[in-house]
Amino acid sequence: MIRVSPSGHNWHQQFLTDILYNRLNGLNQSGSDLDFYLFRLSLKPKEMRDLFDTRAADGSVLRREEWIRLFFSVDRPFVHYSSNFVYRPQHVQVPGHPDLVGGWVAREIRHSERTPPEEGLEPTIRQTWQALFVAIDPTNHPDGQLLLIEGNDEIGRPKALVRAIVKAMNDAAGSPYFTQVFPLVNAGSFWEFAIIHREEIVSLTFDVAAPNMFNDANDFQEELRSLRDQENVSEVKTTLKSDTVLKHSSSRIAEIVNYVERGAGELSAEAADGSRYSSTQYEVKETVEIESHSRNMPKFLREIGNVLSRFFP
Structure with a gap:
């Protein structure tokens, strides 16, 4: 027994x-x-x-x-x-x-x-x-x-x-x-990766939650709020790719990176030389x-x- x-x-x-x-x-x-x-x-x-x-x-x-x-x-x-x-x-x-x-x-x-x-x-x-x-x-x-x-x-x-x-x-x-x-991510880790790899980012994948706590008035978060409120979306996962290199310094991508760093998602990227970035390595x-x-x-x-x-x- x-x-x-x-x-x-x-x-x-x-x-x-x-x-x-x-x-x-x-x-x-x-x-x-x-x-x-x-x-x-x-x-x-x-x-x-x-x-x-x-x-x-x-x-x-x-x-x-x-x-x-x-x-x-x-x-x-x-x-x-x-x-x-x-x-x-x-x-x-x-x-x-x-x-x-x-x-x-x-x-x-x-x-x-x-x-x-x-x-x-x-x-x-x-x-x-x-x-x-x-x-x-x-x-x-x-x-x-x-x-x-x-x-x-x-x-x-x-x-x-x-x-x-x-x-x-x-x-x-x-x-x-x-x-x-989602975990908070060390600020600047993605931009450091981009600099090391000569700003040649060919793809960017983000998996993010629809916002409820950030009050920033930017296009990215407004689109997420609209998806949450109008289509009942709770999470968005998207991959952005380019046939050459992404213009990753655009305001839209900067908004995505900032959103992830604050603890609302995860981010991965690939450089032209095959090197990869993952926000999970910088929590x-x-x-x-x-x-x-x-x-x-x-x-x-x-x-x-x-x-x-x-x-x-």
């Missing part, structure tokens, strides 16, 4: 104990470096609304900020690559940013073991959790709907985890929006140091709150 420990009724207590245990073991005498990855959420209202959509207390349709805040305010179990995960909200005070939402993304780890000899060496499964920190700015402004996640490949790759969370968000009962997520990552005095959960949360204030405008 296979036994699972701990029993289901106290997994929340074990969950928090494991988070603290892993935090303490991850910090040494000289502090610990944490990598954070930045993503942008894009939300499009679902075309077919019904009586089961989640609504505000007065019966009105939830605004994007309200839906983001509501989703991330409670535990959200999800499955990713056959492993059990849960998002759990965690209050964190970030100086100057009272609207931020914090939480943990935790993965269940099951260890196959045996009981002590005096208990018969019976097969047993010990259940523990590993977790990483996440923060979200749910507000709707030109640099809002930003999601920041701690990197820890033992738990999961940041982009894959974020997309799994967004899938859970879209699958949630009563979800009034279809949500997409924004920031490394910060957590000091060695962060030896328990309250201290860690205070320090992470101070760290997060530098990421949000």
Whole structure:
């Protein structure tokens, strides 16, 4: 008989104990470096609304900020690559940013073991959790709907985890929006590629979300908004090719590149010599140091709150 420990009724207590245990073991005498990855959420209202959509207390349709805040305010179990995960909200005070939402993304780890000899060496499964920190700015402004996640490949790759969370968000009962997520891209990486390859760009492929947070008045975003509102389009993927070289310095292509860099899509390009650019190779990552005095959960949360204030405008 296979036994699972701990029993289901106290997994929340074990969950928090494991988070603290892993935090303490991850910090040494000289502090610990944490990598954070930045993503942008894009939300499009679902075309077919019904009586089961989640609504505000007065019966009105939830605004994007309200839906983001509501989703991330409670535990959200999800499955990713056959492993059990849960998002759990965690209050964190970030100086100057009272609207931020914090939480943990935790993965269940099951260890196959045996009981002590005096208990018969019976097969047993010990259940523990590993977790990483996440923060979200749910507000709707030109640099809002930003999601920041701690990197820890033992738990999961940041982009894959974020997309799994967004899938859970879209699958949630009563979800009034279809949500997409893309990473922020290091500014100037495409233009550097173009310069290195003598400005000879022969093709450009972009995969972008219909906008809802950027208020820039440019032709590219206006066309995307029109497709979103008139044709119910949520995502656009297009390849631009030339029989010689693209005039990639045009304002339209500059708008596309800027749009992707801000976290609303992905971009790839090919130069005349066959070299390739992909925005996925230049996703924004920031490394910060957590000091060695962060030896328990309250201290860690205070320090992470101070760290997060530098990421949000």
